[in-house]
Amino acid sequence: MTALGFRLLSRRDPGSDSGGEKSAAASAAGTSGVDYSSFWNAKAEVNQDAPLYVKGDHGFAQQGTFRAGSILDIIEDSQKTFLHVADSDFYISGDQVKKSDRWYRNDTSLVPYGKTVHAAAGYLLQDVSGRVLLQEDQQRSYQVYVLPSDSDPRYGVRFQNAVAYLPKEQAESVSEDGDAPDEPLAEHIPVLMYHFFYSEKDGGTRKDANDVEVGELQEQVDWLNQAQYHTLTMREVQYFMEGRAQIPAKSVAITIDDADPSVHQYAYPILRDAKIHATLFVICGWQPAAMPYDLWEMREDGIELQSHSFLMHQGGCSGEGHGGRLLCIAYEEGLKDTKESFDYVDGGFVYCYPFGDVNDSAEKIVRDAGAKLAFTTQPGKIDPSMDPLALPRVRVRGGAGLASYQAGIED
DSSP states (O other), X not given: OOTTSOOOXXXXXXXXXXXXXXXXXXXXXXXXXXXXXXXXXXXXXXXXXXXXXXXXXXXXXXXXXXXXXXXXXXXXXXXXXXXXETTSSEEEEGGGEEEOSOOOOOOXXXXXXXXXXXXXXXXXXXXXXXXXXXXXXXXXXXXXXXXOOSSSOEEEEEETTEEEEEEGGGEEEEESOSOOOOSOBOSOBOEEEEOEEEOXXXXXXXXXXXXXXXXXXXXXXXXXXXXXXXXXXXXXXXXXXXXXXXXXXXXXXXXXXXXXXXXXXXXXXXXXXXXXOEEEEEOGGGSOSSOOHHHHHHHHTTEEEEESOSSOSSBOOTTSTTOBGGXXXXXXXXXXXXXXXXXXXXXXXXXXXXXXXXXXXXXXXXXXXXXXXXXXXXXXXXXXXXXXXXXXXXXXXXXSOXXXXXXXXXX
């Protein structure tokens, strides 16, 4: 996250025992009497490769290794020297971590399969990019949330209230004895499309149907939460489209095109306070070379950044669609532009076609650049039978009223 020379500022002030030599080492660790409870309910970064402990009847036993740089969510626990890692029975000594500048929240909307993967001793857990988070010396079993594929041969499992990844070759077996879902599952997803926001109290007015007033947005968000809708990340959408994950029937994805300043000013506070996930499609070449803090801040609070091209959001192809430049640009130039945009948003894998225009040439460009999903402005909901690089969306029209908004999601 520091590749662009930007340092995140923290908004928080975090004010079975196997015995033997490992247990002795664990008992000696952190015995200085220092109270590390200031890490409770905050994020901690592992200073260097550090012992992973599990609490047993006779104290803490070392049972693996946390890798340097891993970010751990620490929960409140009666122990003050050993810090308890969220959603696990793992602990780390407080002298092995430092306070993190991060504040993003871990969560997932995926519904587990009725499958359990049994990991071999010495298995690794990785993040989505393949970076190793930890290695555990003992065997352990996890419920499966994401199935492996040819292009990503890993099982997605729950760790720290989110999804981490177990390499398939480190799975000794998979059994059908997990808890099967007892809730309806989605067969299709409405992907909502927003653009701009304004406030009547600040003197703003609606120029066209792309402008949504903050009161409208608040009403829509309140309804989503009251109706218990899950707002999906793009990775969750990808897995659903690939048939690798299950999501609840009441699921929706929110997208916002262009990264207009009105998003941070008006939409972001509402989405943040409601704990709503959304995806912001950034025209990267219109942004400063070093990503501005506003974008970083929004990403920490659940607004994912993906590509709306680097500099393709302009005319140049008269006679096709809206004339978006990507439709007729030379392959190498389009590929370079798309890869630059994915780099700008720090690992992008979702593309939003400028002006919603797509043809065979544009689709090949974004596919070869690494896109897993790409969206148009064509109306409709998405399902796994569709071309993942020419997906429709449900347009949110300013001033249309809550009933129209609900119909776009529920019908």
